[in-house]
Amino acid sequence: MADKSKVAEQYYSKPPDLGKWESFRMFLWNSETGQVLGRTGSSWAKILLFYLIFYAVLVGFFAAMLAIFYQTLDSKMPKWQMDSSLIGSNPGLGFRPMPESATVESTLIYYRANDKGSVLKWASVIDEYLEQYRKKGSGGGEAAGAENRVPCSYSTGTLAEKQVCDVPVENFHPCTSANQYNYEQGGPCVFLKLNKIFNWTPQPYNTTEDLPAIMPEDLKHHIKTIEGKPDANMVWVSCQGENPADVENMGPVQYIPGRGFPSYYYPFTNKEGYLSPLVAVLFEKPRTGVLINIECKAWAKNIQYDRYERRGSVHFELMVDRS
Ligand SMILES: *[C@@H]1O[C@H](CO)[C@@H](O)[C@H](O)[C@H]1NC(C)=O
Numbered sequence: 001m002a003d004k005s006k007v008a009e010q011y012y013s014k015p016p017d018l019g020k021w022e023s024f025r026m027f028l029w030n031s032e033t034g035q036v037l038g039r040t041g042s043s044w045a046k047i048l049l050f051y052l053i054f055y056a057v058l059v060g061f062f063a064a065m066l067a068i069f070y071q072t073l074d075s076k077m078p079k080w081q082m083d084s085s086l087i088g089s090n091p092g093l094g095f096r097p098m099p100e101s102a103t104v105e106s107t108l109i110y111y112r113a114n115d116k117g118s119v120l121k122w123a124s125v126i127d128e129y130l131e132q133y134r135k136k137g138s139g140g141g142e143a144a145g146a147e148n149r150v151p152c153s154y155s156t157g158t159l160a161e162k163q164v165c166d167v168p169v170e171n172f173h174p175c176t177s178a179n180q181y182n183y184e185q186g187g188p189c190v191f192l193k194l195n196k197i198f199n200w201t202p203q204p205y206n207t208t209e210d211l212p213a214i215m216p217e218d219l220k221h222h223i224k225t226i227e228g229k230p231d232a233n234m235v236w237v238s239c240q241g242e243n244p245a246d247v248e249n250m251g252p253v254q255y256i257p258g259r260g261f262p263s264y265y266y267p268f269t270n271k272e273g274y275l276s277p278l279v280a281v282l283f284e285k286p287r288t289g290v291l292i293n294i295e296c297k298a299w300a301k302n303i304q305y306d307r308y309e310r311r312g313s314v315h316f317e318l319m320v321d322r323s
Pocket of ligand 1: 202203204205206229230233301
């Protein structure tokens with residue numbers, strides 16, 4: 001033991017007792033050993049070289065993986081379509097105007113018909129949404145694709161490769177911007193659209209055969225009157241009060257420009273300038289001062305409906321005040 005400690009004493013000497021500042025300066029630049037920040041120049045060079053190579057290899061590996069991944073994608077169409085995709089092949093319905101994003105949970109369209117500001121608020125939300133539908137024809141400065149919208153009907157043949165069907169929202173009278181979508185008159189318009197699914201084509205109920213039992217009678221009747229005509233090839237739309245009281249409070253509705261989404265707008269193949277068709281639902285005389293629960297449904301043989309999962313349908317509340 002005694003020997004050992006003696007040896008140690010020979011080889012180890014207590015480092016000079018430097019002050020804090022002194023030892024820090026020594027750490028920055030040690031003139032004795034030539035160390036900077038605790039390393040000599042060659043040691044720094046080696047470690048820098050190591051990290052340079054390390055990160056270069058990392059970047060290269062990442063880039064290679066990304067390049068391989070992009071090889072499997074097409075920017076024009078989704079890789080996973082219809083049933084193999086997460087969104088599936090059952091289009092949902094959406095409505096506009098959507099209440100403010102601040103109240104995400106809210107689906108209430110509430111306004112006071114006598115209050116200009118209240119009317120204007122909703123009208124401007126719809127205006128903003130319909131902006132994309134109005135772009136066409138407003139001068140040559142529009143983005144490419146804006147001019148390829150052509151008027152369509154059931155007698156329109158196949159469109160050229162770059163053409164898409166126009167959605168003439170300016171003809172949706174009285175659900176027009178100039179009329180502030182009829183909100184001031186106390187009979188507001190709510191726009192419905194079917195969510196886009198790549199390559200989805202509707203199988204319309206175009207005959208009175210096998211209409212679902214839960215389809216509203218007025219819609220069944222409507223289909224009967226145009227059965228067999230090309231005009232029957234539509235994704236039908238119906239809006240109803242959810243409860244008996246809502247049915248009564250909702251009053252009559254009009255579907256503008258028609259009772260659904262004509263099949264010539266489908267399939268959606270991500271052509272530039274494509275517009276999702278719209279149906280404006282005009283609530284002619286909703287009872288004022290009460291909240292009305294409304295459910296709108298889209299009808300086609302390949303749209304499944306489930307009220308609780310909100311498949312093929314949309315729910316919102318309407319409340320019109322006059323005060
Ligand atoms: C009715 O719809 C089916 C698809 O569901 C279609 O194959 C058929 O051509 C349509 N009939 C008419 C008269 O347009």
